[in-house]
Amino acid sequence: MKLQARQPVVKGVRYFLAHTPGLVFHGSKPVREMQKDRTLRDAVRSHLRSYEDALAYPPHQVFLGALEPETLSDLARPWFRYKTDLAQRWGPFGEIMPEEEFLGLLKIVDHFRLIWIDEDFTSKIRNRLEPHPLLTDADLSQLGTGEPLSKIRAQLPPDGTALPLCLADGRVVGCIHRAHEEDSSLTPDVLLENLACKATATMALRTLLAQELTKADQIDYVIGSGEEAVGDRYQRGGGNLAKAVAEMCGCRNASGSDVKAFCCGPVHAMVMAGALVGNGIFDNTAVIGGCSLAKLGMKFQGHLKHDYPILEDVLAGVAILIGTDDGQSPVMRLDMVGRHPVGAGSAQQAIFEQLVAVPLQRHGWRIPDVEKYATELHNPEVTEPAGSGNVPLLNYRILAGLAALHNEISPTAVTEFIAQHGMPGFSPTQGHIASAVPYLGHALRRMRGGSLRNTMFLAKGSLFLGRMTQMSDGMSFILEQN
Amino acid sequence: MNLQGKRVIALGERDGVPGPAIAACARSAGASVVLEMTHCFV
Numbered sequence: 274m275k276l277q278a279r280q281p282v283v284k285g286v287r288y289f290l291a292h293t294p295g296l297v298f299h300g301s302k303p304v305r306e307m308q309k310d311r312t313l314r315d316a317v318r319s320h321l322r323s324y325e326d327a328l329a330y331p332p333h334q335v336f337l338g339a340l341e342p343e344t345l346s347d348l349a350r351p352w353f354r355y356k357t358d359l360a361q362r363w364g365p366f367g368e369i370m371p372e373e374e375f376l377g378l379l380k381i382v383d384h385f386r387l388i389w390i391d392e393d394f395t396s397k398i399r400n401r402l403e404p405h406p407l408l409t410d411a412d413l414s415q416l417g418t419g420e421p422l423s424k425i426r427a428q429l430p431p432d433g434t435a436l437p438l439c440l441a442d443g444r445v446v447g448c449i450h451r452a453h454e455e456d457s458s459l460t461p462d463v464l465l466e467n468l469a470c471k472a473t474a475t476m477a478l479r480t481l482l483a484q485e486l487t488k489a490d491q492i493d494y495v496i497g498s499g500e501e502a503v504g505d506r507y508q509r510g511g512g513n514l515a516k517a518v519a520e521m522c523g524c525r526n527a528s529g530s531d532v533k534a535f536c537c538g539p540v541h542a543m544v545m546a547g548a549l550v551g552n553g554i555f556d557n558t559a560v561i562g563g564c565s566l567a568k569l570g571m572k573f574q575g576h577l578k579h580d581y582p583i584l585e586d587v588l589a590g591v592a593i594l595i596g597t598d599d600g601q602s603p604v605m606r607l608d609m610v611g612r613h614p615v616g617a618g619s620a621q622q623a624i625f626e627q628l629v630a631v632p633l634q635r636h637g638w639r640i641p642d643v644e645k646y647a648t649e650l651h652n653p654e655v656t657e658p659a660g661s662g663n664v665p666l667l668n669y670r671i672l673a674g675l676a677a678l679h680n681e682i683s684p685t686a687v688t689e690f691i692a693q694h695g696m697p698g699f700s701p702t703q704g705h706i707a708s709a710v711p712y713l714g715h716a717l718r719r720m721r722g723g724s725l726r727n728t729m730f731l732a733k734g735s736l737f738l739g740r741m742t743q744m745s746d747g748m749s750f751i752l753e754q755n
Numbered sequence: 756m757n758l759q760g761k762r763v764i765a766l767g768e769r770d771g772v773p774g775p776a777i778a779a780c781a782r783s784a785g786a787s788v789v790l791e792m793t794h795c796f797v
Contacts, residue, residue: 618776620775621772621773667770
């Protein structure tokens with residue numbers, strides 16, 4: 274039987290946040306700077322947020338769907354001032370999990386006994402995790418009974434090589450071991466990063482499957498899109514965390530693979546997933562992205578300088594379901610995919626020309642014909658104190674400039690264009706998670722409700738960071754009301 | 756600014772002007788680019 278060409282649709286998306294102030298001390302920038310200046314440790318600890326403050330933080334509520342992105346335009350900054358008792362752990366698009374429970378979750382997804390948790394703490398978090406709607410008896414049994422704290426402390430330096438797992442107040446409640454004495458790809462910090470990816474992606478996909486009423490065994494293929502490196506000394510980036518997550522989510526009929534494209538990974542992966550469905554190879558695919566633990570506290574110096582709380586204290590995950598046309602879900606226009614070819618050059622104008630103008634012109638669309646553009650959506654309150662600017666606004670200005678260059682808007686209409694077609698940034702600075710896909714939940718909701726016709730999701734990737742090329746990268750697609 | 760014969764370090768930014776673009780401008784002005792890098796701050 275010949276495969277039939279079909280229209281892929283995005284059936285759902287869910288996000289997952291974990292508030293992990295204690296893990297900020299394992300972020301790449303904090304680790305490096307604290308090795309040079311030990312006084313920073315106390316300064317950071319005194320600026321960590323409570324779970325209640327992270328929960329109430331408006332950008333997090335936008336991320337989880339309780340607020341619209343445009344709401345932030347009307348809220349005076351700093352946004353972290355806003356306190357409310359009304360914020361809910363569960364938003365329409367997912368939950369924000371407290372730190373203690375997330376440490377238990379790390380233990381649950383660890384199948385190699387790398388993580389040891391204190392026995393008293395294990396008992397406490399078992400009680401906290403038992404009522405969780407997405408955790409099973411098998412998950413809770415994975416917690417075990419824990420280890421005596423004295424035994425855990427003996428694993429830590431100077432006597433041992435394990436990394437401590439601490440709460441925000443500095444209490445040691447566990448540790449993570451290396452998996453090999455001579456393998457730099459299996460050190461405790463690398464394994465912690467990878468397990469955190471596995472845990473956050475697992476919870477995002479479990480949330481998606483449960484709330485979109487999709488049976489796990491209906492998933493044919495899972496594509497990972499994160500920036501972690503899962504492997505060992507001989508295959509440092511071997512990958513396929515996707516299949517490990519599929520296993521955790523009970524996707525017994527699924528296989529998977531990982532797409533590696535820096536921040537652009539999720540959009541690349543969505544296009545590939547759409548193509549797999551569109552060509553009749555699979556019926557239901559899931560694109561997942563775990564967190565970036567290395568980016569916890571990345572801008573901490575700017576936050577301390579301005580007496581801000583450490584705003585990069587959450588880990589984020591995403592899961593997206595792409596399937597066959599059901600007549601309701603928004604459609605992926607695979608005939609309007611934008612890409613950044615090697616020969617295009619890395620100037621911003623060239624990148625946006627390829628990602629935006631080329632696919633639109635192919636169908637006679639103008640840049641203003643796209644109602645909303647979802648680009649790099651990093652929270653500016655995180656980046657501006659560190660001198661990194663307002664990343665979404667920078668990108669929207671380039672987009673508006675391109676429209677003016679094409680004589681599709683007046684140069685004096687740039688501000689109006691940005692207000693109409695853009696949005697404030699709200700995503701945690703979790704690398705690939707912040708690239709376009711944070712708006713997917715809002716877009717799906719508005720398209721199903723009839724208040725949005727189309728959105729272009731465009732993401733960029735910083736390939737030059739890996740020192741293999743000076744190039745950037747990018748990918749885009751149009752999502753349209755069904 | 757006259758860059759003719761000068762040595763230039765081109766430090767760019769992904770969401771601003773990337774390093775290769777700065778380097779191309781500098782070379783067109785007669786400079787010798789000794790280092791070309793692009794940073795990504797997110």
